[in-house]
Amino acid sequence: MVTRPASSGFARFLRSLGPGLVTGASDDDPSGIGTYSLAGASLGFATLWTAVVTLPLMIAVQFICAKIGMASGRGLASVLRVFYPRSIVYPAVACLLVANTLNAAADLGAIAAAIGLVVPVRPAWLLVPIAAAILGLQLWGRYRLIVGIFKWLTVSLLAYVAAAFLARPDWGAVLAGTFRPTLSLDRDYLVTLVAILGTTISPYLFFWQASQEVEEDVGRGRLSVDHRKGTTDAELRRARLDTITGMFFCNLVFYFVILACAATLHATGHTDIQSAAEAAAALRPVAGEAAGYLFALGIIGAGFLAVPVLTASSAYAVAEAFAWRVGLDRRLGEAPGFYAVIAVSTLVALAIDFAGINPIRALFWSAVLNGLLAPPLLVLIMLVANNPDAMGRHVNGRLANVAGWTTTALMFAAAAALAVS
Numbered sequence: 060m061v062t063r064p065a066s067s068g069f070a071r072f073l074r075s076l077g078p079g080l081v082t083g084a085s086d087d088d089p090s091g092i093g094t095y096s097l098a099g100a101s102l103g104f105a106t107l108w109t110a111v112v113t114l115p116l117m118i119a120v121q122f123i124c125a126k127i128g129m130a131s132g133r134g135l136a137s138v139l140r141v142f143y144p145r146s147i148v149y150p151a152v153a154c155l156l157v158a159n160t161l162n163a164a165a166d167l168g169a170i171a172a173a174i175g176l177v178v179p180v181r182p183a184w185l186l187v188p189i190a191a192a193i194l195g196l197q198l199w200g201r202y203r204l205i206v207g208i209f210k211w212l213t214v215s216l217l218a219y220v221a222a223a224f225l226a227r228p229d230w231g232a233v234l235a236g237t238f239r240p241t242l243s244l245d246r247d248y249l250v251t252l253v254a255i256l257g258t259t260i261s262p263y264l265f266f267w268q269a270s271q272e273v274e275e276d277v278g279r280g281r282l283s284v285d286h287r288k289g290t291t292d293a294e295l296r297r298a299r300l301d302t303i304t305g306m307f308f309c310n311l312v313f314y315f316v317i318l319a320c321a322a323t324l325h326a327t328g329h330t331d332i333q334s335a336a337e338a339a340a341a342l343r344p345v346a347g348e349a350a351g352y353l354f355a356l357g358i359i360g361a362g363f364l365a366v367p368v369l370t371a372s373s374a375y376a377v378a379e380a381f382a383w384r385v386g387l388d389r390r391l392g393e394a395p396g397f398y399a400v401i402a403v404s405t406l407v408a409l410a411i412d413f414a415g416i417n418p419i420r421a422l423f424w425s426a427v428l429n430g431l432l433a434p435p436l437l438v439l440i441m442l443v444a445n446n447p448d449a450m451g452r453h454v455n456g457r458l459a460n461v462a463g464w465t466t467t468a469l470m471f472a473a474a475a476a477l478a479v480s
Contacts, residue, residue, distance in 0.1 A: 076301050077206060078271035081368070082121060082264050083305025084213035087312045088365030089169030089358050090162055090422050091258045092219075095313050096338035098251050099320030101330045104236030106251060107321075110314035111237060113259050116469070117306040119462030120437065123444045123455065124265045125298045128272035129290040130453040131443075135269040136379035138443055151436060152380045158428035159263050159369045160404050161421040164411035166369070170362035176339055176355040190409045193366050197401050202274055202388035205367070215360020216312045218353040223315040225350040228322035236321075237314075249476060256473045257430045259313065260466065263372040265440060270375040272298065274386060290453060319354070370408075374400035430474050437467040
Protein backbone atom coordinates (compact mmCIF):
# COMPACT_ATOMS: atom_id res chain seq x y z
CA MET A 60 0.00 0.00 0.00
CA VAL A 61 1.32 3.44 -0.96
CA THR A 62 1.26 6.03 1.81
CA ARG A 63 0.54 9.57 0.70
CA PRO A 64 2.76 12.29 2.12
CA ALA A 65 1.24 14.19 5.02
CA SER A 66 1.48 17.43 3.09
CA SER A 67 -0.71 16.22 0.21
CA GLY A 68 -3.91 17.58 1.75
CA PHE A 69 -2.36 21.01 2.28
CA ALA A 70 -0.86 20.93 -1.22
CA ARG A 71 -4.29 20.18 -2.69
CA PHE A 72 -5.71 23.08 -0.68
CA LEU A 73 -3.08 25.45 -2.09
CA ARG A 74 -3.76 24.23 -5.63
CA SER A 75 -7.49 24.81 -5.14
CA LEU A 76 -6.92 28.48 -4.34
CA GLY A 77 -7.32 30.88 -7.24
CA PRO A 78 -9.67 33.82 -7.86
CA GLY A 79 -10.41 34.42 -4.17
CA LEU A 80 -6.76 34.42 -3.07
CA VAL A 81 -5.61 36.63 -5.95
CA THR A 82 -8.53 39.03 -5.42
CA GLY A 83 -7.75 39.36 -1.72
CA ALA A 84 -4.03 39.87 -2.26
CA SER A 85 -4.55 42.41 -5.05
CA ASP A 86 -6.69 44.47 -2.66
CA ASP A 87 -3.46 45.15 -0.71
CA ASP A 88 -2.06 47.22 -3.55
CA PRO A 89 0.50 49.99 -2.89
CA SER A 90 -2.30 52.56 -2.77
CA GLY A 91 -4.08 50.54 -0.10
CA ILE A 92 -0.81 50.03 1.77
CA GLY A 93 -0.38 53.81 1.72
CA THR A 94 -3.84 54.26 3.27
CA TYR A 95 -3.14 51.67 5.99
CA SER A 96 0.30 53.19 6.63
CA LEU A 97 -1.24 56.61 7.10
CA ALA A 98 -3.88 55.15 9.45
CA GLY A 99 -1.20 53.54 11.62
CA ALA A 100 1.14 56.54 11.54
CA SER A 101 -1.53 59.14 12.32
CA LEU A 102 -3.86 57.23 14.66
CA GLY A 103 -1.69 54.49 16.15
CA PHE A 104 -3.46 51.24 17.03
CA ALA A 105 -6.90 52.92 17.09
CA THR A 106 -8.01 51.52 13.71
CA LEU A 107 -6.77 47.93 14.07
CA TRP A 108 -10.34 46.80 14.81
CA THR A 109 -11.41 47.73 11.27
CA ALA A 110 -9.51 44.71 9.93
CA VAL A 111 -11.71 42.44 12.06
CA VAL A 112 -15.01 44.21 11.32
CA THR A 113 -14.56 44.46 7.54
CA LEU A 114 -13.53 40.80 7.10
CA PRO A 115 -17.04 39.24 7.11
CA LEU A 116 -18.32 42.07 4.89
CA MET A 117 -15.59 41.47 2.33
CA ILE A 118 -16.15 37.72 2.38
CA ALA A 119 -19.89 38.19 1.82
CA VAL A 120 -19.57 40.63 -1.09
CA GLN A 121 -16.77 38.80 -2.88
CA PHE A 122 -18.42 35.40 -2.53
CA ILE A 123 -21.64 36.85 -3.94
CA CYS A 124 -19.64 38.15 -6.93
CA ALA A 125 -17.97 34.76 -7.34
CA LYS A 126 -21.35 33.03 -7.19
CA ILE A 127 -22.78 35.38 -9.84
CA GLY A 128 -19.97 34.41 -12.21
CA MET A 129 -20.38 30.71 -11.48
CA ALA A 130 -24.19 30.54 -11.59
CA SER A 131 -24.75 32.84 -14.57
CA GLY A 132 -21.72 31.79 -16.59
CA ARG A 133 -20.97 35.45 -17.24
CA GLY A 134 -18.73 38.18 -15.87
CA LEU A 135 -20.34 40.91 -13.79
CA ALA A 136 -20.56 43.56 -16.55
CA SER A 137 -22.05 40.98 -18.91
CA VAL A 138 -24.75 40.09 -16.37
CA LEU A 139 -25.53 43.76 -15.78
CA ARG A 140 -25.77 44.33 -19.56
CA VAL A 141 -28.30 41.50 -19.88
CA PHE A 142 -30.54 42.53 -16.97
CA TYR A 143 -30.19 46.33 -16.75
CA PRO A 144 -30.33 49.32 -19.16
CA ARG A 145 -27.14 50.32 -20.95
CA SER A 146 -27.68 53.82 -19.54
CA ILE A 147 -26.78 52.36 -16.12
CA VAL A 148 -24.04 49.96 -17.21
CA TYR A 149 -21.98 52.26 -19.45
CA PRO A 150 -21.49 55.13 -16.94
CA ALA A 151 -20.57 52.61 -14.22
CA VAL A 152 -17.97 50.99 -16.48
CA ALA A 153 -16.61 54.41 -17.51
CA CYS A 154 -16.15 55.43 -13.86
CA LEU A 155 -14.45 52.10 -13.13
CA LEU A 156 -12.08 52.56 -16.08
CA VAL A 157 -11.02 56.05 -14.97
CA ALA A 158 -10.63 55.07 -11.30
CA ASN A 159 -8.64 51.93 -12.14
CA THR A 160 -6.32 53.83 -14.49
CA LEU A 161 -5.59 56.50 -11.87
CA ASN A 162 -4.98 53.77 -9.31
CA ALA A 163 -2.69 51.87 -11.69
CA ALA A 164 -0.67 55.06 -12.29
CA ALA A 165 -0.16 55.54 -8.56
CA ASP A 166 0.79 51.88 -8.15
CA LEU A 167 3.33 51.98 -11.00
CA GLY A 168 4.96 54.98 -9.35
CA ALA A 169 4.95 53.19 -6.00
CA ILE A 170 6.71 50.11 -7.47
CA ALA A 171 9.43 52.31 -8.97
CA ALA A 172 9.84 54.30 -5.74
CA ALA A 173 10.08 51.10 -3.67
CA ILE A 174 12.70 49.59 -5.98
CA GLY A 175 14.61 52.86 -5.60
CA LEU A 176 14.70 52.24 -1.84
CA VAL A 177 16.27 48.81 -2.35
CA VAL A 178 18.75 49.54 -5.15
CA PRO A 179 20.41 52.89 -6.00
CA VAL A 180 18.53 53.81 -9.18
CA ARG A 181 16.27 56.71 -10.09
CA PRO A 182 12.61 55.61 -9.98
CA ALA A 183 11.79 57.47 -13.22
CA TRP A 184 14.14 55.17 -15.14
CA LEU A 185 12.22 52.14 -13.93
CA LEU A 186 8.70 53.12 -14.98
CA VAL A 187 8.90 52.00 -18.62
CA PRO A 188 10.56 48.59 -17.88
CA ILE A 189 8.02 47.91 -15.11
CA ALA A 190 5.04 48.78 -17.33
CA ALA A 191 6.52 46.78 -20.24
CA ALA A 192 7.02 43.68 -18.07
CA ILE A 193 3.46 43.83 -16.73
CA LEU A 194 1.90 44.51 -20.13
CA GLY A 195 4.00 41.84 -21.84
CA LEU A 196 2.87 39.21 -19.33
CA GLN A 197 -0.78 40.09 -19.92
CA LEU A 198 -0.58 40.25 -23.71
CA TRP A 199 1.48 37.14 -24.32
CA GLY A 200 1.12 35.02 -21.18
CA ARG A 201 -1.65 32.46 -20.86
CA TYR A 202 -4.19 32.52 -18.04
CA ARG A 203 -2.69 29.63 -16.03
CA LEU A 204 0.80 31.17 -16.19
CA ILE A 205 -0.52 34.58 -15.15
CA VAL A 206 -2.55 33.22 -12.22
CA GLY A 207 0.39 31.06 -11.14
CA ILE A 208 2.65 34.13 -11.02
CA PHE A 209 -0.04 36.07 -9.15
CA LYS A 210 -0.31 33.32 -6.53
CA TRP A 211 3.45 33.40 -5.93
CA LEU A 212 3.40 37.21 -5.68
CA THR A 213 0.96 36.94 -2.77
CA VAL A 214 3.82 35.47 -0.72
CA SER A 215 5.66 38.81 -0.93
CA LEU A 216 2.90 40.41 1.14
CA LEU A 217 3.98 38.37 4.17
CA ALA A 218 6.90 40.82 4.35
CA TYR A 219 4.52 43.19 6.13
CA VAL A 220 3.86 40.62 8.85
CA ALA A 221 7.60 40.21 9.39
CA ALA A 222 8.10 43.99 9.44
CA ALA A 223 5.44 44.33 12.13
CA PHE A 224 7.19 41.83 14.41
CA LEU A 225 10.52 43.58 13.85
CA ALA A 226 8.84 46.77 15.08
CA ARG A 227 8.49 45.20 18.58
CA PRO A 228 5.00 46.59 19.35
CA ASP A 229 3.31 46.86 22.73
CA TRP A 230 1.11 43.76 22.46
CA GLY A 231 -1.24 44.94 25.19
CA ALA A 232 -2.01 48.08 23.20
CA VAL A 233 -2.31 45.96 20.05
CA LEU A 234 -4.96 43.72 21.63
CA ALA A 235 -6.88 46.75 22.91
CA GLY A 236 -6.86 48.34 19.45
CA THR A 237 -8.00 45.06 17.90
CA PHE A 238 -10.88 44.07 20.15
CA ARG A 239 -11.99 47.40 21.64
CA PRO A 240 -13.28 49.57 18.78
CA THR A 241 -12.53 53.24 19.14
CA LEU A 242 -15.04 55.68 17.66
CA SER A 243 -14.47 59.40 17.39
CA LEU A 244 -16.20 62.33 15.70
CA ASP A 245 -12.81 63.88 14.96
CA ARG A 246 -12.68 64.75 11.24
CA ASP A 247 -9.30 63.11 10.61
CA TYR A 248 -10.46 59.92 12.30
CA LEU A 249 -13.69 59.78 10.28
CA VAL A 250 -11.88 60.50 6.99
CA THR A 251 -9.40 57.72 7.76
CA LEU A 252 -12.23 55.26 8.49
CA VAL A 253 -13.92 56.16 5.20
CA ALA A 254 -10.60 55.77 3.35
CA ILE A 255 -10.04 52.31 4.88
CA LEU A 256 -13.54 51.17 3.96
CA GLY A 257 -13.26 52.55 0.42
CA THR A 258 -9.82 51.02 -0.09
CA THR A 259 -10.88 47.62 1.24
CA ILE A 260 -14.20 47.19 -0.59
CA SER A 261 -13.33 48.37 -4.12
CA PRO A 262 -15.43 48.00 -7.30
CA TYR A 263 -12.61 46.54 -9.41
CA LEU A 264 -12.56 43.51 -7.09
CA PHE A 265 -16.23 42.79 -7.86
CA PHE A 266 -15.57 42.60 -11.61
CA TRP A 267 -12.27 40.74 -11.27
CA GLN A 268 -13.57 37.91 -9.10
CA ALA A 269 -16.70 37.22 -11.15
CA SER A 270 -14.66 37.18 -14.38
CA GLN A 271 -12.01 34.89 -12.89
CA GLU A 272 -14.65 32.34 -11.95
CA VAL A 273 -15.73 32.39 -15.60
CA GLU A 274 -12.07 31.94 -16.67
CA GLU A 275 -11.82 28.93 -14.35
CA ASP A 276 -14.90 27.42 -16.02
CA VAL A 277 -13.45 28.05 -19.48
CA GLY A 278 -10.30 26.27 -18.33
CA ARG A 279 -12.47 23.25 -17.48
CA GLY A 280 -13.75 23.15 -21.06
CA ARG A 281 -17.04 25.03 -20.53
CA LEU A 282 -16.64 27.34 -23.50
CA SER A 283 -20.18 28.69 -23.96
CA VAL A 284 -22.41 30.64 -21.57
CA ASP A 285 -25.03 27.87 -21.72
CA HIS A 286 -22.40 25.28 -20.83
CA ARG A 287 -21.10 27.39 -17.93
CA LYS A 288 -24.51 28.39 -16.58
CA GLY A 289 -25.20 26.78 -13.22
CA THR A 290 -22.78 25.34 -10.71
CA THR A 291 -22.55 22.55 -8.17
CA ASP A 292 -22.55 22.64 -4.39
CA ALA A 293 -18.99 21.25 -4.42
CA GLU A 294 -17.80 24.07 -6.70
CA LEU A 295 -19.50 26.63 -4.47
CA ARG A 296 -17.78 25.17 -1.41
CA ARG A 297 -14.44 25.46 -3.20
CA ALA A 298 -15.18 29.08 -4.14
CA ARG A 299 -16.32 29.91 -0.60
CA LEU A 300 -13.13 28.50 0.93
CA ASP A 301 -11.03 30.27 -1.70
CA THR A 302 -12.80 33.58 -0.99
CA ILE A 303 -12.53 33.22 2.79
CA THR A 304 -8.81 32.45 2.46
CA GLY A 305 -8.20 35.40 0.14
CA MET A 306 -10.10 37.91 2.25
CA PHE A 307 -8.48 36.66 5.47
CA PHE A 308 -5.07 37.04 3.85
CA CYS A 309 -5.99 40.54 2.64
CA ASN A 310 -7.05 41.70 6.09
CA LEU A 311 -4.13 39.98 7.79
CA VAL A 312 -1.76 42.09 5.68
CA PHE A 313 -3.84 45.25 6.17
CA TYR A 314 -3.81 44.61 9.96
CA PHE A 315 -0.04 44.18 10.16
CA VAL A 316 0.67 47.24 8.01
CA ILE A 317 -1.31 49.41 10.45
CA LEU A 318 0.39 47.65 13.37
CA ALA A 319 3.93 48.16 11.99
CA CYS A 320 3.40 51.87 11.30
CA ALA A 321 1.61 52.45 14.61
CA ALA A 322 4.39 50.77 16.61
CA THR A 323 7.14 52.76 14.91
CA LEU A 324 6.09 55.90 13.06
CA HIS A 325 3.21 56.96 15.33
CA ALA A 326 5.23 56.15 18.44
CA THR A 327 8.07 58.41 17.27
CA GLY A 328 5.94 61.28 15.96
CA HIS A 329 6.14 60.48 12.22
CA THR A 330 2.42 61.02 11.67
CA ASP A 331 2.33 62.60 8.18
CA ILE A 332 2.98 59.76 5.72
CA GLN A 333 1.92 60.42 2.11
CA SER A 334 2.66 57.06 0.45
CA ALA A 335 3.65 53.46 1.07
CA ALA A 336 7.19 54.13 -0.19
CA GLU A 337 7.51 57.06 2.21
CA ALA A 338 6.42 54.77 5.04
CA ALA A 339 9.08 52.22 4.05
CA ALA A 340 11.77 54.92 4.05
CA ALA A 341 10.61 56.29 7.41
CA LEU A 342 10.64 52.82 8.99
CA ARG A 343 14.38 52.33 8.46
CA PRO A 344 15.76 54.65 11.14
CA VAL A 345 13.01 53.66 13.58
CA ALA A 346 12.63 49.88 13.19
CA GLY A 347 15.91 49.07 11.47
CA GLU A 348 17.10 48.46 7.92
CA ALA A 349 15.49 45.01 7.76
CA ALA A 350 12.00 46.34 8.48
CA GLY A 351 12.40 49.10 5.90
CA TYR A 352 13.60 46.67 3.24
CA LEU A 353 10.80 44.19 4.00
CA PHE A 354 8.21 46.96 3.72
CA ALA A 355 9.68 48.06 0.37
CA LEU A 356 9.75 44.48 -0.96
CA GLY A 357 6.12 44.10 0.03
CA ILE A 358 5.24 47.21 -1.99
CA ILE A 359 7.07 45.84 -5.04
CA GLY A 360 5.29 42.48 -4.91
CA ALA A 361 1.92 44.10 -4.21
CA GLY A 362 2.32 46.48 -7.14
CA PHE A 363 3.28 43.79 -9.64
CA LEU A 364 0.15 41.92 -8.55
CA ALA A 365 -2.26 44.86 -8.39
CA VAL A 366 -1.49 46.75 -11.62
CA PRO A 367 -2.40 43.87 -13.97
CA VAL A 368 -5.51 43.12 -11.90
CA LEU A 369 -6.59 46.77 -12.17
CA THR A 370 -6.07 46.99 -15.93
CA ALA A 371 -7.54 43.53 -16.59
CA SER A 372 -10.63 44.22 -14.49
CA SER A 373 -11.16 47.36 -16.59
CA ALA A 374 -10.81 45.26 -19.73
CA TYR A 375 -13.28 42.64 -18.50
CA ALA A 376 -15.81 45.36 -17.62
CA VAL A 377 -15.51 47.29 -20.90
CA ALA A 378 -15.40 44.22 -23.15
CA GLU A 379 -18.31 42.52 -21.40
CA ALA A 380 -20.37 45.73 -21.49
CA PHE A 381 -19.95 45.84 -25.28
CA ALA A 382 -20.28 42.04 -25.72
CA TRP A 383 -16.72 41.67 -27.03
CA ARG A 384 -14.69 38.51 -26.64
CA VAL A 385 -12.81 38.43 -23.35
CA GLY A 386 -10.27 36.28 -21.56
CA LEU A 387 -6.62 36.18 -20.56
CA ASP A 388 -6.45 32.71 -22.12
CA ARG A 389 -7.38 34.03 -25.56
CA ARG A 390 -4.70 35.13 -27.98
CA LEU A 391 -4.37 38.77 -29.03
CA GLY A 392 -6.16 38.23 -32.32
CA GLU A 393 -9.04 36.40 -30.63
CA ALA A 394 -9.92 39.24 -28.22
CA PRO A 395 -8.47 42.46 -29.70
CA GLY A 396 -10.83 44.83 -27.89
CA PHE A 397 -10.16 43.20 -24.52
CA TYR A 398 -6.39 43.44 -24.91
CA ALA A 399 -6.62 46.96 -26.36
CA VAL A 400 -8.25 48.15 -23.13
CA ILE A 401 -5.44 46.54 -21.09
CA ALA A 402 -2.77 48.16 -23.28
CA VAL A 403 -4.37 51.61 -23.36
CA SER A 404 -5.02 51.57 -19.59
CA THR A 405 -1.38 50.68 -18.90
CA LEU A 406 -0.02 53.30 -21.31
CA VAL A 407 -2.30 56.05 -19.96
CA ALA A 408 -1.25 55.13 -16.40
CA LEU A 409 2.40 55.39 -17.50
CA ALA A 410 1.72 58.76 -19.17
CA ILE A 411 0.15 60.07 -15.95
CA ASP A 412 3.36 59.21 -14.09
CA PHE A 413 5.54 60.99 -16.66
CA ALA A 414 3.18 63.98 -16.80
CA GLY A 415 4.14 64.81 -13.23
CA ILE A 416 0.59 64.58 -11.92
CA ASN A 417 0.65 64.36 -8.13
CA PRO A 418 0.13 60.65 -7.31
CA ILE A 419 -1.62 61.54 -4.05
CA ARG A 420 -4.05 63.70 -6.06
CA ALA A 421 -4.60 60.84 -8.51
CA LEU A 422 -5.33 58.50 -5.61
CA PHE A 423 -7.74 61.02 -4.13
CA TRP A 424 -9.82 61.18 -7.30
CA SER A 425 -9.62 57.42 -7.71
CA ALA A 426 -10.95 57.05 -4.16
CA VAL A 427 -13.75 59.54 -4.87
CA LEU A 428 -14.84 57.66 -8.00
CA ASN A 429 -14.63 54.28 -6.26
CA GLY A 430 -16.49 55.61 -3.24
CA LEU A 431 -19.31 56.96 -5.40
CA LEU A 432 -19.45 53.89 -7.67
CA ALA A 433 -19.39 51.13 -5.04
CA PRO A 434 -22.78 51.74 -3.32
CA PRO A 435 -25.04 51.73 -6.43
CA LEU A 436 -22.99 48.89 -7.89
CA LEU A 437 -23.53 46.86 -4.72
CA VAL A 438 -27.28 47.45 -5.03
CA LEU A 439 -27.20 46.01 -8.57
CA ILE A 440 -25.07 43.07 -7.40
CA MET A 441 -27.53 42.28 -4.62
CA LEU A 442 -30.48 42.48 -7.02
CA VAL A 443 -28.75 40.13 -9.48
CA ALA A 444 -27.84 37.73 -6.67
CA ASN A 445 -31.54 37.46 -5.77
CA ASN A 446 -32.76 37.11 -9.36
CA PRO A 447 -33.62 33.46 -10.26
CA ASP A 448 -33.34 34.28 -13.98
CA ALA A 449 -29.64 35.02 -13.46
CA MET A 450 -28.83 32.70 -10.57
CA GLY A 451 -31.14 29.72 -11.00
CA ARG A 452 -31.42 27.89 -7.69
CA HIS A 453 -28.31 29.65 -6.33
CA VAL A 454 -29.98 32.91 -5.29
CA ASN A 455 -28.78 34.45 -2.04
CA GLY A 456 -29.82 32.93 1.26
CA ARG A 457 -30.88 34.98 4.27
CA LEU A 458 -27.39 35.28 5.79
CA ALA A 459 -25.84 36.39 2.49
CA ASN A 460 -28.57 39.00 2.07
CA VAL A 461 -28.09 40.38 5.58
CA ALA A 462 -24.31 40.64 5.11
CA GLY A 463 -24.59 42.00 1.57
CA TRP A 464 -27.17 44.68 2.33
CA THR A 465 -25.30 45.66 5.52
CA THR A 466 -22.17 46.20 3.45
CA THR A 467 -24.17 48.20 0.92
CA ALA A 468 -25.60 50.44 3.66
CA LEU A 469 -22.12 51.02 5.12
CA MET A 470 -20.75 51.94 1.70
CA PHE A 471 -23.58 54.45 1.19
CA ALA A 472 -22.71 55.93 4.59
CA ALA A 473 -19.03 56.06 3.60
CA ALA A 474 -19.91 57.78 0.32
CA ALA A 475 -21.97 60.37 2.21
CA ALA A 476 -19.11 60.93 4.67
CA LEU A 477 -16.67 61.27 1.75
CA ALA A 478 -18.90 63.90 0.15
CA VAL A 479 -19.14 65.85 3.42
CA SER A 480 -15.40 65.64 4.16
